[in-house]
Amino acid sequence: MREELLAIIEKNSRMDLKELAVILGISEIDVVNELQALEDEGIICGYHTLINWEKTSIEKVSALIEVRVTPQRGQGFDNVAERIEKYPEVQSVYLMSGAYDLMVILEGKTLREVSSFVSDKLSPLDQVLSTATHFILKKYKDHGTVFGQQKIDDREMITP
């Protein structure tokens, strides 16, 4: 039940408790308790809204930054990752396998803002060896949601 609940609210966190209870076939109290438990255990970390900013008049620039760092004895990459994650403009920080170590996803208002973050804040960090910045030009799909045209139901109205 936990897995099914998570799968539903991952797609639609606004579904109300009564409806969750109905489609899961459990009581509303059970839903409340389970959600509370999931929050307490740190499994549910927030309820966000997926926004296609391109459709607004608000300017946003996103970039993926590949960061190579020197790991520290006893700390690995955690120390440097925890420094980077503190900047509010940083959306995500992932430790990666492969040619670089950290993937930093950054959101800023302008190209200048993003590039100054990289040159003024990220690169000067002692452990950072190099960075490579890739700007996102267009988002086709994000968090499992396609940003293009809404699909219309074009099935025949009545079929046996």
Next chain:
Amino acid sequence: MRNPLADKIVEIKPSGIRKFFDIVKEMKDAISLGVGEPDFDTPWHVRDEGIYSLERGKTHYTSNAGLEELRQEICHYMQRRNHISYDWKKEVLITVGGSEAIDIGLRAMINPGDEVLIPQPSYVSYEPCAILAGATPVIIDLKAENEFRLTAQELEDAITDKTKILILPFPNNPTGAIMERSDLEAIAEVIIKHDIYVMSDEIYSELTYKGEHVSIASLPGMRDRTILINGFSKAYAMTGWRLGYACGPANIIAQMTKIHQFAIMCAPTTSQCAAVEALKNGDEDIATMRTAYNQRRRFLMNAFREMGLECFEPYGAFYVFPCIREFGMTSDEFATRFLEQEKVAVVPGTAFGDSGEGYLRISYAYSLETLKTAMDRFQRFVTGLRAQKSE
């Protein structure tokens, strides 16, 4: 001029669904809960395999019975899901949808005057196909108090010395009824006693919400008297690919293959290539879709409970079959008025046989959003009818 038409065909009633379809077609802005196919598109990896097969030039006929690899995968699937062993060389035939398998299966087995037992309400093509094959269809009216399952007594009562085949359509379209193991065991005894055959249409087998689907062919003594029909339309959301199959005893499959060879040649090659991928790597897709259907099923059941509408709980397919007798209208009248007043299309139960009178087929192959809007309108409609009645 001479009459160009065959009497036998002209005498067959057109599908009740067709009639209703023509009314709905005129209403452009209606919400429909009338479809008998998944709302999901075919999983991408399956479509991709179809496209890839075209790129590689797989544009030719396959063998009459179908791609070897596909028949082998079907046998693996039958073993894995139904615990039945079939020989892919002799006991499997790939058809154009489950519908073709129904048609040619009956034609391969019927002699003039043989009786075919058809439990109703059920899918619209059994009766016409039986007539086309030269059989006398004998209808068994299933009852709501049995949750529209077929009981051993009902079967026993319908059997005569002319009975040759029982059509077993579970999980059922339109009622959503299933037959559990104990139900099947009870009728298997009668089937064996009277030495008749079963055509088991299990196209909705993967959409079962109470325990695992049980195939009658897996019961002792039943494998060799069962033509098991299944396909890709419902489980993998592949209706438009038109691909189904029949598994059964070699002597029957051989004769079916003969008809198929002359009438069809082979099922579409692109669809067959895609279906191999579906069987190999599609179990998870089925599970995801089943979970979504089950959530909607619970939503609808709850909505009808709240409306105080009588509705047995269906555990299969993607239909619910509520009873509307309390309003003193026929299914046809109710569905027509509901459509006119609230612009929601549902299918009258009578489209699936006379015993569907007093019921509606409501499909939940729709998003929860659509179902919500439709149920709000249903509630409003029902409240209005009850208010009129009490005046």
